Each structure stands twice: as C-alpha cells, then as structure tokens.
Amino acid sequence: xxxxxxxxxxxxxxxxxxxxxxxxxxxxxxxxxxxxxxxxxxxxxxxxxxxxxxxxxxxxxxxxxxxxxxxxxxxxxxxxxxxxxxxxxxxxxxxxxxxxxxxxxxxxxxxxxxxxxxxxxxxxxxxxxxxxxxxxxxxxxxxxxxxxxxxxxxxxxxxxxxxxxxxxxxxxxxxxxxxxxxxxxxxxxxxxxxxxxxxxxxxxxxxxxxxxxxxxxxxxxx
Amino acid sequence: xxxxxxxxxxxxxxxxxxxxxxxxxxxxxxxxxxxxxxxxxxxxxxxxxxxxxxxxxxxxxxxxxxxxxxxxxxxxxxxxxxxxxxxxxxxxxxxxxxxxxxxxxxxxxxxxxxxxxxxxxxxxxxxxxxxxxxxxxxxxxxxxxxxxxxxxxxxxxxxxxxxxxxxxxxxxxxxxxxxxxxxxxxxxxxxxxxxxxxxxxxxxxxxxxxxxxxxxxxxxxxxxxxxxxxxxxxxxxxxxxxxx
Amino acid sequence: xxxxxxxxxxxxxxxxxxxxxxxxxxxxxxxxxxxxxxxxxxxxxxxxxxxxxxxxxxxxxxxxxxxxxxxxxxxxxxxxxxxxxxxxxxxxxxxxxxxxxxxxxxxxxxxxxxxxxxxxxxxxxxxxxxxxxxxxxxxxxxxxxxxxxxxxxxxxxxxxxxxxxxxxxxxxxxxxxxxxxxxxxxxxxxxxxxxxxxxxxxxxx
Numbered sequence: 001x002x003x004x005x006x007x008x009x010x011x012x013x014x015x016x017x018x019x020x021x022x023x024x025x026x027x028x029x030x031x032x033x034x035x036x037x038x039x040x041x042x043x044x045x046x047x048x049x050x051x052x053x054x055x056x057x058x059x060x061x062x063x064x065x066x067x068x069x070x071x072x073x074x075x076x077x078x079x080x081x082x083x084x085x086x087x088x089x090x091x092x093x094x095x096x097x098x099x100x101x102x103x104x105x106x107x108x109x110x111x112x113x114x115x116x117x118x119x120x121x122x123x124x125x126x127x128x129x130x131x132x133x134x135x136x137x138x139x140x141x142x143x144x145x146x147x148x149x150x151x152x153x154x155x156x157x158x159x160x161x162x163x164x165x166x167x168x169x170x171x172x173x174x175x176x177x178x179x180x181x182x183x184x185x186x187x188x189x190x191x192x193x194x195x196x197x198x199x200x201x202x203x204x205x206x207x208x209x210x211x212x213x214x215x216x217x218x219x220x221x222x
Numbered sequence: 223x224x225x226x227x228x229x230x231x232x233x234x235x236x237x238x239x240x241x242x243x244x245x246x247x248x249x250x251x252x253x254x255x256x257x258x259x260x261x262x263x264x265x266x267x268x269x270x271x272x273x274x275x276x277x278x279x280x281x282x283x284x285x286x287x288x289x290x291x292x293x294x295x296x297x298x299x300x301x302x303x304x305x306x307x308x309x310x311x312x313x314x315x316x317x318x319x320x321x322x323x324x325x326x327x328x329x330x331x332x333x334x335x336x337x338x339x340x341x342x343x344x345x346x347x348x349x350x351x352x353x354x355x356x357x358x359x360x361x362x363x364x365x366x367x368x369x370x371x372x373x374x375x376x377x378x379x380x381x382x383x384x385x386x387x388x389x390x391x392x393x394x395x396x397x398x399x400x401x402x403x404x405x406x407x408x409x410x411x412x413x414x415x416x417x418x419x420x421x422x423x424x425x426x427x428x429x430x431x432x433x434x435x436x437x438x439x440x441x442x443x444x445x446x447x448x449x450x451x452x453x454x455x456x457x458x459x460x461x462x463x464x465x466x
Numbered sequence: 467x468x469x470x471x472x473x474x475x476x477x478x479x480x481x482x483x484x485x486x487x488x489x490x491x492x493x494x495x496x497x498x499x500x501x502x503x504x505x506x507x508x509x510x511x512x513x514x515x516x517x518x519x520x521x522x523x524x525x526x527x528x529x530x531x532x533x534x535x536x537x538x539x540x541x542x543x544x545x546x547x548x549x550x551x552x553x554x555x556x557x558x559x560x561x562x563x564x565x566x567x568x569x570x571x572x573x574x575x576x577x578x579x580x581x582x583x584x585x586x587x588x589x590x591x592x593x594x595x596x597x598x599x600x601x602x603x604x605x606x607x608x609x610x611x612x613x614x615x616x617x618x619x620x621x622x623x624x625x626x627x628x629x630x631x632x633x634x635x636x637x638x639x640x641x642x643x644x645x646x647x648x649x650x651x652x653x654x655x656x657x658x659x660x661x662x663x664x665x666x667x668x669x670x671x
Contacts, residue, residue: 004567077548080550083564084567088539152378165360165364169358169386216381222374222511371478
C-alpha cells in the first residue's frame with residue numbers, strides 16, 4: 001500500500017523533473033503576480049505591509065490553480081490514468097499520492113520563494129516566519145481540494161478556467177486562516193488560533209479530499 | 223405505497239404536472255398576502271424607517287438560498303448512493319432557483335445597506351458568506367453545463383455539491399471569524415430590533431410563499447429535464463405528440 | 467472464470483446494447499464484433515471495470531469485479547486506444563513504473579527481454595516521445611507481456627502495427643491462450659490465431 005503511494009509520488013516528481021519548463025512557469029507566475037501589486041497600489045511601506053500577507057496568499061491560490069489543470073489531464077490523455085485506476089490498489093490512494101506529489105512539486109517551492117516576496121512587502125522577520133509556516137500548513141490543503149476540481153473537470157473544454165470557478169470558493173477558509181495568521185503577528189493579536197484552525201482544516205481535507213477526488217476520477221474516466 | 227413507483231420518470235412526469243399548478247397558485251396567494259401584510263400592515267420601524275421593509279424580501283430569500291443548497295445536496299447524496307436518476311434531476315432543477323434566491327438576497331442586502339450603512343456593499347459576515355454561496359451555486363451549474371454526457375454531468379455536479387455542503391459551515395465560520403477580527407458592524411441585517419407580531423407574520427408568510435414557489439418551479443423544471451432526457455422512450459414520445 | 471450477465475450500456479441517451487451475457491473460461495478467447503459506434507469499446511471498458519454498466523454485472527471468479535478490485539487488478543491487463551505510456555520516459559522506465567504501480571517487481575533482464583521481443587531492442591533508452599506510433603504500441607504490448615495477467619482485454623491491439631507487428635500480436639495471443647490464459651479483443655482486421663478459434667460476440671445489432 002505505502003509502496004504504491006510512494007511509487008505514484010516518485011513517478012510524478014520524475015515526470016516534473018523531465019519537464020522543468022512547465023514547472024518553472026508556475027513558480028514565476030507566483031513571483032510575478034505578487035510583484036504586480038506594489039506597481040498597482042504604490043510603494044508606500046505601511047500600505048504594502050498591510051496588504052502583503054493577503055497578496056502573497058491570494059497569489060499562492062492562483063499559482064496552485066494554474067498547475068492543477070495538468071494534475072490529471074496529461075495522464076488522462078495518454079491513457080496512463082486508466083492504467084493506474086485499474087491497479088490493484090484503492091483509487092483513494094492514487095488520488096492522495098497525486099495530491100501529495102502536486103504539493104511537493106508546486107507547494108514546497110512557494111515556501112522557499114514566499115519569504116523573499118514578503119521582504120518586498122516590508123514584512124518583519126517574525127511575520128515572514130509565520131507566513132512560511134502558514135503556507136506550509138495551507139498549501140497541502142490547496143493541493144488536496146484542488147485535486148477534486150482537477151478530477152471533476154478532466155478532459156472538458158476550458159477545463160482550466162472551470163477549475164478556478166469550482167475550487168476558489170472552497171479555498172476561502174484556507175485563505176482567511178492563512179493570511180489571518182500573518183496579520184495576527186503584524187497586529188500583535190497572535191497567530192496560534194489561526195494556525196490551529198488551518199491545521200484542523202488540513203486534517204479534514206486530508207481525510208475527505210482523496211476519497212472524493214477518487215470518486216470524481218471514476219465519474220470522469222467513464 | 224411504493225416509493226419506487228413514483229421515482230420512475232414516467233409516473234413522476236404526470237404527477238408533477240398535476241402538482242405544479244397547485245403550488246404555483248399557493249405561491250401566488252401567499253406572496254400577495256405576505257407583501258400586503260409587510261408593506262401596508264406592518265408598522266414603520268422607529269429606528270430604520272420605511273427602509274427596513276426590504277428585510278421582508280431579504281430574509282426569506284437568504285433562508286431559501288441556504289436551504290435549497292442543502293436540499294440539493296440531499297438529492298445528490300441519494301442519487302450517488304442509490305443511482306436514482308430522478309434525484310439527480312431534482313438536484314439539477316433546484317440549482318437555478320437557489321442561485322436566484324442567493325442573488326436576490328445579495329441585491330436586497332445592497333439596497334438595505336445603502337440607507338443603513340451608507341454603502342452599497344459592506345463586507346459583513348452574512349453578506350460575504352452569501353456571496354461565496356452564490357459562487358458555489360455558479361460552480362455547480364457551470365460544471366453541469368460544461369459536461370455533455372448527462373450521466374457524468376449529474377454525478378460530477380452531485381459530488382461538487384456535496385463537497386460544497388460540507389464546506390459551507392466552515393466557510394461561514396471562517397468568514398465570521400475574519401469579520402469579527404477586522405470590524406464589528408453594529409447593525410445586522412437580520413436582527414431587526416424588537417420585531418412586532420405583524421412583522422413576524424409577514425416574514426413567515428413570505429418565507430412560505432418562497433417555499434411554494436421553489437417547489438412549483440423545481441417540479442416544472444424537472445418535468446422539462448425528464449422529457450428532454452427520455453425523449454427517445456415511448457411514453458415521452460406519446461407525451462410530446464399529445465402536446466403537438 | 468469471467469461471467470457476464472444481462473449487461474446493458476447507455477451512452478448519452480442511446481442504448482448501445484442490452485441483455486448481453488457470456489462466459490469465458492481458461493484457455494478461451496473471445497472476439498467482440500460490431501461496426502463503428504456499436505459499443506465495442508464501451509463493453510471492453512465495462513469488462514475491465516473502468517465504466518459501470520447501466521444494468522447487469524461482471525463476475526471474476528464468482529465475485530463482482532467492483533468488489534474484487536484488488537484481485538481483478540492483479541489478474542487483468544487492459545490495453546485501450548491510448549497506449550498508456552508516458553512520452554517523457556523511456557520504454558524501460560515506462561515498464562518499470564507500470565510494474566511498480568501494479569505491485570509487481572520487474573527486474574531489468576525481464577524488461578529488456580520483453581522489449582527485445584517486441585522489436586524495440588534499440589530504443590530501450592530513448593524517450594518514448596521520439597518513437598513512432600507503432601513503436602509506442604509495441605511498448606504497451608511489452609507491458610502486457612510483463613504484466614503476468616491471466617485475463618487480457620485488448621481494444622484494437624493491431625492499430626498502427628506493421629505486418630510483423632500484427633504477426634507478433636497474433637503469436638502473443640495464441641501462446642497466452644494455449645497456456646491457459648483468457649483473452650478478449652476487438653479488431654477490424656483479420657486475426658489469424660493458428661489453429662485456435664475464438665468465440666465471437668456481436669455487439670449492438
């Protein structure tokens with residue numbers, strides 16, 4: 001069972017490594033979206049500090065959506081998804097593996113880039129640390145919930161835009177608790193409550209999302 | 223009584239046809255009565271003036287918007303568990319009405335907000351949740367519309383609906399949490415201070431009217447959906463020819 | 467081994483077939499016939515468990531395949547229209563990953579032998595992207611050989627193959643069935659299974 005999970009993850013990471021261009025696109029998208037905001041609202045440090053956490057988090061949501069379109073689509077097109085669904089292991093495990101792989105490929109780089117972007121927004125060191133921590137708890141949620149959307153829109157015309165429509169409303173709690181944690185540090189009200197709520201949301205997503213997304217895959221492949 | 227008998231599209235279709243006019247008539251009578259009570263009989267609120275009367279529309283619409291989403295999820299769950307086509311049809315038939323009520327709730331909320339808060343839109347916890355609920359409705363309908371195969375479309379929509387319904391309380395909680403941290407709006411849309419007896423009656427009757435309207439419209443829409451899907455079967459052909 | 471009862475399949479609003487049933491035992495092959503759009507592929511997808519039939523049930527060793535997901539997954543191999551191989555990986559990597567996903571251990575020697583057998587000895591280390599369509603089909607066939615499955619479900623296995631390739635598939639199926647395996651396939655071409663007459667099943671008449 002665990003071996004199957006690792007195989008799914010290793011396979012996706014290997015494939016991403018072979019297609020580094022696609023991978024870099026999503027990371028640069030994140031950097032660019034965040035960098036557009038100071039140009040739009042002006043370089044006033046106090047203002048940037050206020051909007052910083054929210055901007056970085058919203059950009060993280062968008063970046064994860066950008067890469068979600070391909071989570072199952074490539075495998076669906078070349079028939080490997082069918083083969084994986086027919087493997088002797090539960091499909092829930094497959095969905096979980098794909099979501100974890102998505103997080104490793106697209107979520108972890110965000111954690112590394114985010115502090116640099118936080119500095120652009122004049123965030124103090126303590127807030128930067130909480131920003132990374134909130135993203136570390138929050139980005140797996142994005143991958144897990146996103147995998148449901150990716151599975152539901154498999155093979156549809158305009159699937160990419162549709163995923164955005166389906167999944168963004170579901171991301172709302174992650175955004176609120178995630179960005180809220182960083183704001184909590186800035187305003188001095190603390191971030192523990194936000195982070196624990198974010199953690200609870202992660203646990204729930206971890207329990208339910210792979211199961212739903214496996215069902216969605218079955219529905220879509222049929 | 224055999225429930226399966228009524229769950230078959232060919233028996234449901236004429237039954238729904240008989241029920242629609244009754245519910246439509248009830249909806250009409252109740253709406254007229256409710257509007258009369260709320261706009262002519264209910265006293266003017268001494269704090270909010272005449273403007274408060276918008277809550278007679280707003281509150282039933284907001285109730286229905288949430289309630290319909292849950293009812294849809296109920297039919298979706300039944301459809302996924304027992305593979306009953308009629309439940310998927312019901313879930314699909316309810317979606318546009320739910321979205322409509324959500325939109326009405328937002329619209330009237332804005333109308334109420336202008337005189338009370340001095341702004342068309344305030345990021346109040348309830349209004350924000352309602353907005354996200356509208357997004358959830360749009361998501362389900364967009365997904366259903368994007369898939370051509372009715373079977374896949376039904377199931378995909380149902381799954382998304384169920385994920386949404388699990389998420390609604392979490393979203394509501396998170397939005398409320400977010401709202402209390404950022405600001406405390408003193409005047410709430412639904413907490414009309416010391417509601418008079420007639421006000422309560424007006425609101426309840428209008429809420430009942432919204433129910434009847436929803437049932438009538440959903441049944442009518444379900445009938446169309448059934449006819450469209452079953453158009454190749456004998457009974458549906460007979461129906462279509464009878465009408466032509 | 468495989469028994470199918472009262473299968474019906476709907477696509478869109480169209481009924482493709484109904485009341486379809488058959489039994490298939492060890493050492494038997496089944497050729498599914500029918501024109502374009504009659505539901506051959508839909509039938510095969512139901513048989514392998516990717517689709518759910520409108521009515522009816524598929525049983526493997528007496529148990530419904532939706533219940534026996536694990537066992538059926540080990541004993542059944544399917545080749546569909548898509549080859550199920552990744553363009554960014556080499557044929558060798560493709561075989562190895564497919565085996566790992568199926569819970570099997572595949573050593574290099576066996577994999578190389580299978581790739582040589584399907585005539586890809588010179589392409590073992592090239593990414594599948596540069597292979598021709600027929601060569602990619604051969605990778606899928608090599609995967610079938612190394613899968614060690616008892617039941618083969620093959621949807622148009624001959625598409626894109628040259629004369630040698632067709633002969634190779636015929637020989638593969640022949641050996642598999644003679645060794646006691648089961649095979650279900652569709653094809654629009656002639657299939658010469660030297661001394662072996664497959665059962666036939668017509669779909670959607």
